[in-house]
Amino acid sequence: MNNSREKTLYLRVNKREAQELIDLISKLYPNNKMLNDRYKIMKGRNNIFFPLKINPNQIEHLKQQIKGKLHVKVVKKYGEKRKDYKYKTLEEALEGKIPEKYFDLIPKSYDIIGDIAIVEFNEIEQLGDNERIKKKISMAVIEVNKNVKTVYEKIGKVSGDYRTRELRFLMGFKKSETIHRENNCQFKLDIEKTFFTPRLINERRKISHLKIRKAETIVDLFAGVGPFSIQIAKLHKVKIYAFDKNPHAYEYMKENLQLNDIRGEIFPFNMDVADLINPHNKIGIKLKNKVNRVIMNLPEHALYFLNVACHLINPKGGIIHIYLFSEKPNTIKKAKKKFQEKIEGLNYYIDEISRAKIVKSYSPKSNMIIIDAFVRKNQTHLKGNFK
Ligand SMILES: C[S@@+](CC[C@H](N)C(=O)[O-])C[C@H]1O[C@@H](n2cnc3c(N)ncnc32)[C@H](O)[C@@H]1O
Incomplete structure (x- = not known):
């Protein structure tokens, strides 16, 4: 792949004038490296060959500067690449x-x-x-x-x-299958069959390093191959219920549980989370009103599934980490407003927003926003601080 011999441009100079040429080049182009350090300098019987960066304007400029002073010629010849050279860009x-x-x-x-x-x-x-x-x-x-x-x-x-x-x-x-390493965890996945973005590395670090209480019950509604769940369970002794409707993501998530040393427990499910509010759904019944924290990483439709989060979350209070797309400008303000309207429509209210920020630009017209919110059910008899 990396041919060590190929034709490139050299500056041929008589051995006696080589030092003079180098001095001139470093004076003329102090910050801009004229010589190509990807190739070895070559020696002939009478000449030395300095490899040149291929920049026609610069080469022409150099020729003009040298004209009449030194016996130098630009030649094309087979060069030898330095074995230790690594391309940077x-x-x-x-x-x-x-x-x-x-x-x-x-x-x-x-x-x-x-x-x-x-x-x-x-x-x-x-x-x-x-x-x-x-x-x-x-x-x-x-x-x-x-x-x-x-x-x-x-x-x-x-x-x-x-x-x-x-x-x-x-x-x-x-x-298309690979193993991705992130924040001391490993994730096996297929880039064609499952969702995964390395661009959320900081988000996953941030969420997994929050103060999460021992024995919290956490739900990862759109878990994918498990990056949020696994990174949290790696650091905290918690119970995480991780859902994804994509059977491939679910299979990889199960494999990833084996690949990583985790302190907490993760229970993976291959199902549509909309079913959790079905009165006959066993896991929905088990988790109803019991959950302390819900992760919602499905920015296109997260608001639509807020009813599922509210169904699960402890009415006395729980945390929702919700990712949303929001139109520019004032993306954070708009996202907060949409979230507030939706949560109030579900008979919940926002007690506190601990974080609302732009995660990344999603398109020329929209950003991805994260909102970390502590929410409670509208019941006046539920008194006390449950944070
Ligand atoms: C944006 S990806 C996020 C995956 C993961 N949280 C991550 O960070 O890589 C959303 C995931 O939600 C899953 N999903 C979409 N709708 C769902 C639903 N109704 N129920 C369960 N999973 C769903 C998709 O299969 C996908 O894996």
Whole structure:
């Protein structure tokens, strides 16, 4: 994959003038490295060859500066890459490999889940020659990230009940299953069959490091492969009931319980949480009014399922961690208002909001918001502090 010999540009200089050339280059370009440290400097019988960064304007400028002073020539020859060299950016890895017009279109960021990278190329669609450029960029992703073995392209949006995304295999080992490590936990998952985003790493750290009382009963309504539940149970001796209707997510969640050392107990369920309010649903009956904390990580529909959370939560008080999408501007204010209206419609009220903040920008028009709220049922006879 990483050819150690390929043609590149060199500055050929007579041995006697080599030091003078280096002094001149460092004087002319003090902050901008002209020489390409990816390749070894080569020695001939009378000449030394300095590898150049491929930047036509800069090379032309250098030629003008040297003209008449030193006997120097720009030549193209086979160079030897330094074995210890590691590309730092995609731009660097792609230098000389794709036409310059594509450089602005190199993705600024991409997700890495385990050893799989997921890249979004929306802008490249505007130019021809897509497939070849996408493959080159994928190769660069592998070269820059030594742990990445496979590259996929995002095709569609996260959609459907299981919140999965259409992906297309591009480069590397053809596989969609991986093990992702996050906050000292491991998560086995299939990027095509289950939802997972590494972008919530800080949220999961934050929630799992909250002051959670021993023996709390917690419900993770949209648990996926288990990242919130497992990270909480790793640190706290609690009972967590973790639900997901996607059978693949449920199977991986069960495997992930085995992969991680946890202090608490997790009970996984493969079901639609809407069924929890069914008067004949056994687990719904068991948990009704008993739950101290509910995690709701389904931003598109979380408000719709607030009735389920209220059905489970202790009427004397409990905490809801709810993720919502909210339109810009004033996203936090709007999200709080929607949450308050909905919870009041369910005969509950907000005692305290301990956190309401933007988690990330979701689209040009909306943000993802987290609200951590302590809620109670509207019953005047329920007195006392249950926080
Ligand atoms: C946005 S993902 C979050 C997964 C997980 N919490 C995480 O952080 O990776 C939402 C999950 O909810 C599940 N889901 C959607 N609707 C559901 C429902 N009605 N009942 C149970 N699970 C549901 C989906 O299958 C998906 O795994």
